[in-house]
Amino acid sequence: xxxxxxxxxxxxxxxxxxxxxxxxxxxxxxxxxxxxxxxxxxxxxxxxxxxxxxxxxxxxxxxxxxxxxxxxxxxxxxxxxxxxxxxxxxxxxxxxxxxxxxxxxxxxxxxxxxxxxxxxxxxxxxxxxxxxxxxxxxxxxxxxxxxxxxxxxxxxxxxxxxxxxxxxxxxxxxxxxxxxxxxxxxxxxxxxxxxxxxxxxxxxxxxxxxxxxxxxxxxxxxxxxxxxxxxxxxxxxxxxxxxxxxxxxxxxxxxxxxxxxxxxxxxxxxxxxxxxxxxxxxxxxxxxxx
Amino acid sequence: xxxxxxxxxxxxxxxxxxxxxxxxxxxxxxxxxxxxxxxxxxxxxxxxxxxxxxxxxxxxxxxxxxxxxxxxxxxxxxxxxxxxxxxxxxxxxxxxxxxxxxxxxxxxxxxxxxxxxxxxxxxxxxxxxxxxxxxxxxxxxxxxxxxxxxxxxxxxxxxxxxxxxxxxxxxxxxxxxxxxxxxxxxxxxxxxxxxxxxxxxxxxxxxxxxxxxxxxxxxxxxxxxxxxxxxxxxxxxxxxxxxxxxxxxxxxxxxxxxxxxxxxxxxxxxxxxxxxxxxxxxxxxxxxxx
Numbered sequence: 001x002x003x004x005x006x007x008x009x010x011x012x013x014x015x016x017x018x019x020x021x022x023x024x025x026x027x028x029x030x031x032x033x034x035x036x037x038x039x040x041x042x043x044x045x046x047x048x049x050x051x052x053x054x055x056x057x058x059x060x061x062x063x064x065x066x067x068x069x070x071x072x073x074x075x076x077x078x079x080x081x082x083x084x085x086x087x088x089x090x091x092x093x094x095x096x097x098x099x100x101x102x103x104x105x106x107x108x109x110x111x112x113x114x115x116x117x118x119x120x121x122x123x124x125x126x127x128x129x130x131x132x133x134x135x136x137x138x139x140x141x142x143x144x145x146x147x148x149x150x151x152x153x154x155x156x157x158x159x160x161x162x163x164x165x166x167x168x169x170x171x172x173x174x175x176x177x178x179x180x181x182x183x184x185x186x187x188x189x190x191x192x193x194x195x196x197x198x199x200x201x202x203x204x205x206x207x208x209x210x211x212x213x214x215x216x217x218x219x220x221x222x223x224x225x226x227x228x229x230x231x232x233x234x235x236x237x238x239x240x241x242x243x244x245x246x247x248x249x250x251x252x253x254x255x256x257x258x259x260x261x262x263x264x265x266x267x268x269x270x271x272x273x274x275x276x277x278x279x280x281x282x283x284x285x286x287x288x289x290x
Numbered sequence: 291x292x293x294x295x296x297x298x299x300x301x302x303x304x305x306x307x308x309x310x311x312x313x314x315x316x317x318x319x320x321x322x323x324x325x326x327x328x329x330x331x332x333x334x335x336x337x338x339x340x341x342x343x344x345x346x347x348x349x350x351x352x353x354x355x356x357x358x359x360x361x362x363x364x365x366x367x368x369x370x371x372x373x374x375x376x377x378x379x380x381x382x383x384x385x386x387x388x389x390x391x392x393x394x395x396x397x398x399x400x401x402x403x404x405x406x407x408x409x410x411x412x413x414x415x416x417x418x419x420x421x422x423x424x425x426x427x428x429x430x431x432x433x434x435x436x437x438x439x440x441x442x443x444x445x446x447x448x449x450x451x452x453x454x455x456x457x458x459x460x461x462x463x464x465x466x467x468x469x470x471x472x473x474x475x476x477x478x479x480x481x482x483x484x485x486x487x488x489x490x491x492x493x494x495x496x497x498x499x500x501x502x503x504x505x506x507x508x509x510x511x512x513x514x515x516x517x518x519x520x521x522x523x524x525x526x527x528x529x530x531x532x533x534x535x536x537x538x539x540x541x542x543x544x545x546x547x548x549x550x551x552x553x554x555x556x557x558x559x560x561x562x563x564x565x566x567x568x569x570x571x572x573x574x575x576x577x578x579x580x
Binding site: 038073074077078081082085086088089127128129130137141144145 | 367368375378418
């Protein structure tokens, strides 16, 4: 049985759907029922349920966006750095394998040769480089804390999307924002991310860090063109002149825009759809019914 | 009435002695009685006790020394960064003034002109500069989180000492270590620190950051000479050749050695003894009776 922490969030709900669809037994524990952020409560939960695997989708991402983390630093630091550290300690004590939802937002840009960052590249958008949002800093700190965690997967996702309209869906965001920042990014199809991370455990891949993004990268303008070509919305999209104007007029925290290399996952035999194809497919099946 | 959190630690016990000596009403709450790290519990405590002022001495410093923080990162981050953030939020909600025990260990060295760092100098030994111990990083992160906390004192102490033999006393440490690293530091006489911080509140000084160190700075060799001159111990002290040898053979985390300027406190009318005089006086009254 799989124990799912943070199962009510955007990723957590996707895991619930996936487990139900595939008849995989799981328990989703809500913080309202059991405050698993407290080590004694989580230890008791693990002893009672004796799960085979744990997935930590809990985190604080800020509402409506990452800027909210700048004014909720304590909660951001606790949920994104301390909680994974506590889970790691208890899983180590219990000999329980587990996976943590990390993030590719601990990078900015791409490698000097234009390729994406691999799992071996140290973060370059974190507290250590003093250039990051508080959110990215906390996610990178979690990777630092979990570096020596035994039997732990660190799954790095990036800007999630799928075919279902949702405030956390990248495509929804692009359709709704007044103005957009053109930048190149790797993205993660939400449901492919969930399936791929599950396969890591199902196939008993070696523990460690995995970039779980769709192969390739896209610019915001490319995605907008695909949205227009799909006919899902008809509107004129406006762009900020550059990142400086975006930061000056619309954002509080610097944003991570980056390209990740997902070759490690591919070499392990786990495939995700090429990113342009995945976006076009999501738009072709676009629905506002959740 | 004063509410003292973390009252069983080295600084906390000094506050307890001070309040008893001066007949100042206080309540010392232990985590064993009330887990004040949980916001709901601390909120209830504040509502029940209705203190006039709160002092947070709680923190994780590592045993026997700061190296332990490198292998207890989660606890270090929680106790030194998240907990003060939670206290700040609840004190703000309750309109309660309070003081937090910060640290001068978020600096290394001195200003380019050889003078000590003032409260206006940003930290230079923290995650943002990627040169620090995990402990220093967490203490600096707390200052970042508390930057906009209303009605909050941030009291920066440094390497505490007094006349009572104790594993946390700098003089005891120097007497017991096999080998010493020669470095220049500002220090805080433990009991003078407690008295000075209390005066901040008693005199209703403006809230904000205060370096609470004894004026001046000393090198390790100077302190050793004073120890020898005092006759408290008779032994040959050995020194590491340099910081590189110390780091290679004896330490895990880089150490903060730094000079702080305590002029802000002085200008506010709060005096601490010049550091050499304070050390000589502690040694003249040296006792192994706690």
